[in-house]
Amino acid sequence: MKKDVFIIGFMLFALFFGAGNLIYPPTLGIDSGTSYWMAISGFIITGVGLPILAVAATSFVKNDARELADRVHPLFGLIFTSIVYLAIAPFFGIPRAATVGYEMSIEPFLGGGSTVALFIFTAIFFIFVFIVSLNPSQMVDHIGQYLTPLLLLAIVALSIGGILVLNTPLSTPSPTYESSPFFTGFVEGYLTMDAIAALAFGIVVVNAFKDRGITSRHNLVKATLKAGIVAGVGLTAVYTFLGWLGTQMTAQDSFTNGGEILSAAANVIFGNFGALLLGIIVTLACFTTSVGLVVAAGQFFTKITRFSYKWIISIVTLVSFLISNQGLDTIISFSVPVLTFIYPIAIVLILLTFMHKLFGGETGVYRGAILLTAIVSLYDGLVAFGLEMPTIASFMEKLPFFELGLGWLVPAVIGGLIGLMVSRNKGDLNTDS
Template structure:
């Protein structure tokens, strides 16, 4: 592994992560957080940058895919939970959302809105190109890491530098949701990027790229993954802070419908008509690379898991389903994806964190199960709440736990569940030891 390889794979991973949610949510956070921008963006970066790299590193630890990680709980859990993750970040939510953002921010500002027919025609061309590139997964590192990512970074740098020097309006007071606990609000909003669960999917791409370069020993894979992750993390953190700061500075320019509208207004203010073209290039490259990475990851998972499925057939199926869902429209996709993400994220975080302490508790499935069972009550509540489904008795029971109001009430129960699982495992081992001793004597 050369230094060039580290940066090439790191750039590839950056491009795979940096897609639709990464573009639209930081500016929205900035305009809402106002003077609370810095703690809010720090919380966002923790889930939007830190956790995705942890997810990739967790896969590197097992040198396999996310199913192997989930199987530490139970083989069936590993299969079902991993399938849900891939479907969520793939054809049901992640890929269609990226295609819609590419259309709304990359095409509409330049050509105007053409209604549903324009979206239909755009997605036909978009997904045809995605499928073409995805059919050769072995070349994904070179195509994205060496060519597309540098072009993407140059365009983002131009927009970010201009915003730092030309936007000098004072920061506004934060909105209500960012007044009391901006760090935790930013932390939970980082869920919407989908990157932490995407890290579990992209991890196998990084591991495969390392093995293709002759890195096969597990310790070396993990060490190189951390270096690659550092390259990716620095890039993502700088970009999130830059476009989030742009949003915070644009608060005095009027009201906006969302992150896409904020970025479009900022690009227009900074560069005029050229800004729409520059933003179009950024969005097209960011969303395209993410869609390719997600298509490859999903297709590899399902074709490897179900041996009767050919990779090319799965890739075609993923793009077709993504195309159909994409034509529902961005707002519709976001509305039904948020509850699912609020349910999945706490479980994925606990699973990833436990993987780093796997040796400490000797890989006991009781620890994994205890932590995830306790976490599931809170993640289910979060998902139902995001879907506007509430049950007062459940809410009053769960609200006694620390950080519940901040959306992180699952942390203490996860620790308690892991501890109970550990004690149960120790008791089971001691019982077996005592029984074996008696049998010998």
């Protein structure tokens, strides 16, 4: 049992630790400066805490994340869960992982970008992703027993080297991190996609435990939570180090993204060998995450369509391959608005799952909370996409915590309370009649 918890926990760590997990903490570190510890604390809540809760939440249901969303309405469950899987898999998550893998493991040795090199790299990358994804049960052993330890060894080597070589005083934080470092880090944690990816990975973890003979609901929840803690400890340690690495690079140069920060840091610490070590870390991280997302999407869409699992993962890998060749900047520019929209909804859904018994599982609570959350997050997503809505903006800006990127928080609470009162009143009326 203990061995299975660690193996599956290592697998979950590797599934979470992908492109976004590599490129965002160093950017946070370099921007937050002396406010680093507050900023990384906020980042860890959304980048580690929420994903672990989401994985645990899926262990409460019999099938998958759709069952959680069905508590709002079956149609909402189908649409929202499909959007989540499409976003984290073929449209954004997997292509981002592949392009980050290319830009940080191949491009440094070429001296610049190359569309031909990107095409060749992604073609080979997705062939191997497809092969490993064909057998989900063996995926646990491949990743948990072999790839994750290799990934951790490479990260430890980079960490030790960084501690021994780098000792730069912390810089002055950027304006947003100076005024509200914790909440800025909290919102930055959205970009890892992990809380919504966890809705997909959760069922992979549950199925892995079922394959090992754990069938009772109590034991599944317990085992899943333990595996989540194993993954969470690893993620917290890695995020903290990668962020700290960013704080040490302020004097080196100006950077446009976290990938450049990591590449420069690896070069400072290990010279030319650093680029090779970082390339191993990035390729392994992006590969394991991509496999997990393909498997999760394959299992979900096989359930809701008449297509076989093999056909589904063939489509997912092909679409991911095509989108990945559009380049990282294009993928990120389209993913941020979508994530801004769906992330708060996912957070509210996860939290309501753990409070389900407190309000008796009233459907009205789910509907009220999700409806008002969706209205605010849709506005935020449209603004992130570049649409200006001055009339609506004047109202939205009055919401509590709006300037912190958490304007949806109070509406979610109000919506849930209204939904609870409406449900209770309906119950009273039905009782009277």
